[in-house]
Amino acid sequence: MQQKLTKTETKYLRTLAKKHILLPTKNKKPLVSGWNKYYAEYRSIEKLLELNQEYSLRTGTSIGDYFFVAIDLDDLWAKERIKDRRYIETNKGIHRYLLIKELPKSCWLVNQKGDSIGELHSKGRFVVGIGSIHEKGTRYTLKGRINQKWCLKFEKLIELQDFLKERNIKTTPWGKKGLENVRDLEIYETKPKKVESKISEKQKYYQKKEKLEKRVNGNPRRENLNICYICLVYFPKEPEIIKSHLAGKKHQKNWKIYQGKKEFNTPYKIVYSVSSKSKNDICFLLKKDKK
Numbered sequence: 001m002q003q004k005l006t007k008t009e010t011k012y013l014r015t016l017a018k019k020h021i022l023l024p025t026k027n028k029k030p031l032v033s034g035w036n037k038y039y040a041e042y043r044s045i046e047k048l049l050e051l052n053q054e055y056s057l058r059t060g061t062s063i064g065d066y067f068f069v070a071i072d073l074d075d076l077w078a079k080e081r082i083k084d085r086r087y088i089e090t091n092k093g094i095h096r097y098l099l100i101k102e103l104p105k106s107c108w109l110v111n112q113k114g115d116s117i118g119e120l121h122s123k124g125r126f127v128v129g130i131g132s133i134h135e136k137g138t139r140y141t142l143k144g145r146i147n148q149k150w151c152l153k154f155e156k157l158i159e160l161q162d163f164l165k166e167r168n169i170k171t172t173p174w175g176k177k178g179l180e181n182v183r184d185l186e187i188y189e190t191k192p193k194k195v196e197s198k199i200s201e202k203q204k205y206y207q208k209k210e211k212l213e214k215r216v217n218g219n220p221r222r223e224n225l226n227i228c229y230i231c232l233v234y235f236p237k238e239p240e241i242i243k244s245h246l247a248g249k250k251h252q253k254n255w256k257i258y259q260g261k262k263e264f265n266t267p268y269k270i271v272y273s274v275s276s277k278s279k280n281d282i283c284f285l286l287k288k289d290k291k
């Protein structure tokens with residue numbers, strides 16, 4: 001069984017042998033957790049092959065201005081269907097790698113009758129890489145002449161759509177089959193992270209605050225408890241405990257964060273002062289005056 005990569009394969013894989021694309025897998029299962037988030041693979045393809053006889057390439061990952069996406073056909077007619085000499089022979093069918101500027105959603109590929117014939121692997125998915133050995137013994141092998149372009153390149157989603165259409169390959173959303181579900185390719189929308197995290201941070205604060213207040217109010221010793229609204233914790237109104245909390249690393253850090261955040265959205269103004277009623281009563285929180 002030829003396991004080593006050929007010169008052409010090595011050349012072909014050069015652009016893909018990157019730490020954010022490589023993924024150690026065995027029998028198509030990732031060998032690392034959290035691979036879909038922050039994983040970086042520093043070992044080489046050769047090393048991964050040596051260890052597991054298999055590795056994978058994460059799709060939907062970026063290469064310069066493009067995204068790496070793979071067409072995965074696994075029916076009997078895959079080779080005829082792709083009308084291309086450059087492809088990767090898999091156990092049952094073929095893989096065809098491509099680069100595209102507009103990131104598509106992963107989806108199912110179906111034939112004229114609406115039967116599933118494969119998948120389009122994009123964001124959050126992976127394909128077993130060239131040189132890997134399938135559990136049934138097949139080697140994922142690069143086919144095609146040396147001088148053939150390594151990868152299909154598309155600017156727009158519509159170009160990929162046309163490429164598929166010319167080959168009588170239709171697309172249905174993930175998990176759906178049948179002609180009634182045939183849809184054009186959809187763009188993978190990245191969530192507006194900044195806005196979302198701002199909202200969720202604020203919401204998180206309020207959720208935590210409400211929970212905490214409920215707990216404190218349900219406590220029979222609530223009169224003797226103090227809440228730090230910066231850290232969202234409570235403790236007995238005892239000078240030593242208050243002092244040590246205020247001096248604590250966690251509180252100091254949170255206090256700095258709070259001061260730095262003018263947009264920190266609470267209806268409260270947080271101040272430290274010793275209440276006039278009792279020397280032990282430190283007010284961490286005052287309601288904003290209504291104007």
Ligand SMILES: [Zn+2]
Binds near residue numbers: 228231232
């Ligand atoms: Zn605190």
